[in-house]
Every structure is written in C-alpha cells, then in structure tokens.
Amino acid sequence: MSDEMEEIISEFITEAEESLDKIEPLFVELEQKGEDKDILDDIFRSMHTIKGAAGFLNFQRIVDVAHSSENLMKKLRDGDITLSKQLMDAILKSIDMLRILLAHLKNKDGIEENVAPLVSELKNVLNRALNGDPVPDSADVISEQTVSTVQNTPPATGETASFVDCSIDQKMDEPPHSNVQENSAEIQPPPQVTEKEIEELAKSVAAQDNRNAENQEPNKDAGQKLKDKSAQNLRVDVERIDKVMDLAGEVVLVRNRLLNISNYFDQKYSSDPKSETLMETVSFLDRVTSDMQLAVMKIRMQPIKKVLSKFPRLVRDMSGSVNKNVDLIISGEGTEVDKTVIENIGDPLTHILRNSIDHGLESSEERIAKGKPERGKIEINIFQKGNQIVIEISDDGKGLDLDKLKAKAIEKGLITREDASKMTNEAVTEIIFMPGFSTKEVTTELSGRGVGMDVVKTNISQLNGYVEIITEKNVGTTFRICIPLTLAIIQALMVEVAGIKYAIPLSPIEETLKISENDIDNISGQNVIVIRDKVCPLFELNTILETGLNTSESTAFKYIIVISLGDKKFCIAVDKLVGQEEVVIKNLKGVDTNSSYVLGATITGDGKVVFILDVTGMSRQLIGTAKV
C-alpha cells in the first residue's frame, strides 16, 4: 500500500472517530430533551459523511453499518418515525460497531467482524417504528442478503441526452444495498428518474432562464459579505510536538545554567562594561525562554471537553443497568488541559462516576423516602485554580459511611483497630483508595472488585495530582481532583539537608519559616509547631528520606517548609533554603515514584543532578495516621 494511501486511511480513521465522538453525547441530549431537528441533522450528516468516505476506500462493513443507521437517522429527521429508547439503543449499538471496525482498521489486525446481525437488527427496529407494531424476528430472513452488497459505480456509458445547461447521463443509482429492496419495506428505492424526464425538465428550466435573463438583479457581492468563519487548523504529528517540548525543556535547563554562570561573571568582573551587556543579553534570553516555554505548553493544551464527551452516554448506560435515574450536569468543559491529562484522566473519572452511580446514589424509592428528588444528580465541574486544574465530581447520594468503612477495613486486615481509632475523618475517607477494598458483598458488573479506586489514585498521582474526598451522610460525596497545569516544567524550592540538595515543587508550599528549637512542641510523640494558633505536625526531611546521614550540626534555628495539600497541612524541617528555581522534571526510569517520595530529577543551574521530591506521597504516608 502506498504511503499516500496509508495516510489517507489513517486520516479517515481519525476523522471518523472524531465524528463519532462529537455525535455520541448528542444522542443522549436527544433522548432527554426530545427531538431537535438540528441535532438529528448533525447526526445524520456525520453518518452520511463516514459512509461516503468509507465507500471510496472500500470499507464495505463500515458502509453497511453507517448506511443502516443513516437510514434510521433520515427517517427520524424527516419525522417519519419517532424516537424511542429501542431506537436509541440500536443506533448507539451501531456507533459502537463503527468504533470497533475503525479500531480493527487502525490496528491492522485483519479481523473481519460479522456486521450482518447488527444491520438486520437496525432494519427491524426501523420497520417496527414505521409500522407502529412489533414485527416478529423471523423477518430476519432478509439478513443474509444484506451483507453481500455490490458497490455500484455508475456506468460510464456514452453520451445520451444533452441539454442547454447541464448534461446528466449517469443512471440514477440506488443506494449500495440494491439487492435488499425486494423484501424490505423500509428502504424505498429512490424514484428512478428517467433520462427523458430530466431532459424535459432541463429544457423547461433553460427556457425559463432565458426569459429571466432580462430581469436579473444586480450582482450582489456574495463572497465578501460572508464572514470567513473557518478556523485555521493544522494537523500535526504528536511526535513532532513532543520533540519541540523536549527541546524547549532542554533550553530551559541551559538557560538556568547560563543565568548561573553569568551571575558569577557579573560579580567577578563587575567593572567590565561587557559584563553588563552579558547580563542584559542573558536577561533577555531568560524572558524569551519563559515565553517560549509557555507557548509550547499551550500547543499541547486542549479543552477537556474531549474526555467529557463520552460521559453522558456512559452515565446513561451505567444508570440504566442498575435501574437508577441519573442526571449528569457538566460545567467548565472548555477548560484547557495538557494532552497527557486528557489521555490519562478518562479512566479515573469513569471509575469515580461508576462508584457514584453504583454506591453513592440511592435507588429512586430510597430517595423519595428521604425526601430527595427522585432523579439522582451528578455534577462534574472543571475549573482552573492558580496553576492547578480542579475537577470535581459530586453526587447527591448517601455519602460515605465512615464507620462502615472503618469496620470493613479492619475486617479485611487493611488497618488495625488501633490505627482506626487514631484516624481523622479525612484519613478514613482515604480507605476507599486502599488496594483490596470494596464494601459490596457481591461485586456488580461495574465496580466493587476492589481494584478500581486505588488505580484511580495511582493514575492521578502519575499526573502529579491528588484526589480529595468531601462527604456528608445523606447529602452526598464530592471527589476533588487537583492536577498541576504544567507537567514538565515547574517552579521549585531548592533545599539542602545533610549536605544534599533537593527540589520541592512550589505549588504545595504555603510558606517557609525560620524557627528556633524552642518553638517545637511534642504531642503524644509527634513533633509539632504552632503557626498562627494552629497546630501543625513537623517532620525532619532527613528522617522522612531516611538518608542515614547526619544533619549539619544542629543550629539554634531550623528552616521550616509548610506544606498545604487540600485539607492536609504539615511542616518539613530542612537545614538550608537555597533558593527558587524553575526546573524541568526528568523522569527516572527504574525508580518507583509511588514508594520513594521521588517525582523525578532535574539538572540545576550549576550542572548537578537533583531529586525532585514528591510531597504528595509524603503527605499520604505521614498524615494518614497522625493523631493531630
């Protein structure tokens, strides 16, 4: 297969998938809001377009499936049939099949799906809708014929009739499924326009035109009046963008080093005028690099809408299977996030939704008994806060039963009774993230296998984010996910402990303090300090990291970094605060970031390799069982 052909097919697959992504949420909207001609037309057109291109590329199965559902859509759009759940399910099935077919194409696995059952099901559904009464399934007799279809290329016969304005010599073609028409009621063969009829018509049109020639209106400058609304888009290979991002990261590192060196020279040769020129130049480079870095980061950012588009349908299907009525309200879908987030946030969000529908929301009867509206509500809210993206998923269900959680965790041996008694409420909610936890006796098809929630947490930490749970009995539960905006380059605080430098991401740092030994108190074995009348646990970074080294001779003063992550707050003591630096996070292969408190490493301005610490990970370990 030629390269050109490969590219065209690959482009087709991408575009077709995008089309399906776009129309899927529209279906659910249709079902809820009732028939909307514009939406129906949008959906019809998408099916039609996919069918058209697939025809050119000889993807017969795709043509068949698209054609059958296009038919349904057409009847719906023209008002010949009305929307029913059955119809909706059938069309959604065809979308699923199209996705499968496209996936086979993408993977080039050569698997040939049998689309015959689906195609005949679509025909049956359409028939039933047209006739208004159920047709017994034995009408599937025609199914065998539907698969073997012939692509009709219009016979390019010689010139027949010719007209003044146009020549139409092509025979009017039936849609690709011509052999089906004998039996099925619903595919009416399009009226066969004969050559003669067209000839007559064209002649009369021509005559009319001549008469109208004199009455022509003055030319309207149609072209300029129209706003060119087309957005300029460019399809770019992701690899190319990643390469640019990599290079941008390298430039940032080099800039840091240059800043460092030029500072040194500026101090050493402060009297030399060239020194000032050097400083100016480097300062300019600094600004430009920052701008470039921002611009590059933006290239990869896309509206999170892409991920959210499949949720209306997901919620519909999931709630249907557990017999609950759920309304999904989404806001903030225009918020832009990095591509990596889009690729990895789908699964965690899906699982949280499943959890809410399965465990959180009560059944209709229960809700009515509690005085709540019968339909459960799930809200997804996305917004930017500082340099973080916040995604909140809230349900108005029964909330987490903290006592039940504790009991279950003890029963499963995940925590001891003693741990449980010391736990804060926040820590208890975190129990659901423990691997091996589930409160449903019988796992449903959807969730409760005990693998879901901890995977959610892992996925989100891989994005350098964290999850919080806010819950209230009988009111509902909110999962709040916070993810940093930039994944690759962050502002960090450089600190030193036992002679070794570390970088701590700036975003969770609330403040830094200098305290004396006297300020440290001890409550039940836990060191604390009091900051503005609030007690805050204190940990030595040296101890946390278990360096095994001795901290520099204990001075009267200690430097404290106050970390604030959602509701959790704690302090870390270090020997020295070195300064603030913009660092590029480089991933370390072979290091388990989950257990080692290390996010990655970076090369600092003076050319050394420094670990970037994972304070989120630390907080989970340290605060989980802290008494305060």
Place this chain on the structure above:
Amino acid sequence: MNIDLKMKVLVVDDFSTMRRIVKNLLKQIGFASVDEAEDGAQALSKLKGGDYGFIVSDWNMPNMDGLSMLKKIREDDELKEIPILMVTAEAEKEKVITAIQAGVNNYIVKPFTGEVLKEKIDKIFDKINA
C-alpha cells in the same frame, strides 16, 4: 480531451479525508493546481478573485451547504461561469432537479473512480467549449 489541466480547481467538502481523496483523483487525472475549502462559505471567499476554473463540491456541509453555495456562485457576475460538479451520495429526484434548476453542470455519485470523474469533467468541458 478538452480540459486545461493547468486550471485551478477547488474541492469543497467538510470531511478532510474526502477532500484528500478527491484531490488525489484529480491529481491522477493530471490537474496540477487543486485547492480545498471546508464549506460553502469558505469556498466563496476563496473563489472571489481566486481565478478558479472548476469546482468539485459536496452537497451536505455545515455552515453553508452545496446548494446554497451553488446558488450564490450563479448569482455572482465574476463567478457565475465557473463549471461546477456536485458530489452526492443520494440520487433522489428532488435533489437532482433542484441542482439543475440552480445551475449545476453535472453531478457524480460517490463512491466513484478516477475514470468516472474524468469522464464527467470531460463532458462538462465538451459542452462548454462546443
């Protein structure tokens, strides 16, 4: 063959894969200069002052569909002579008739091959140059 292969052709379709396929077929026929537009509105703004000799356009498009674009072209003094080939997947009576009345030169049903495309184009220009 009556066609001037150096003439500029405009391919209009909202699905970029389709534009690419048609462009490919046109290039195979020998057209050197083929441009694209993603709907009727974009097409019109390109056509004005664009010196295009021929248009191949889809029927169903958002923003401005093929039929509306066709009508606007025929109303415009500068553009009205440009021959237009409509690409359509449907072959119902009304659509063809509406197209004729609006001034389309010919239409072609998809999927089509390069040969069929060339024949259609030949016919259009044979008529014009006759």
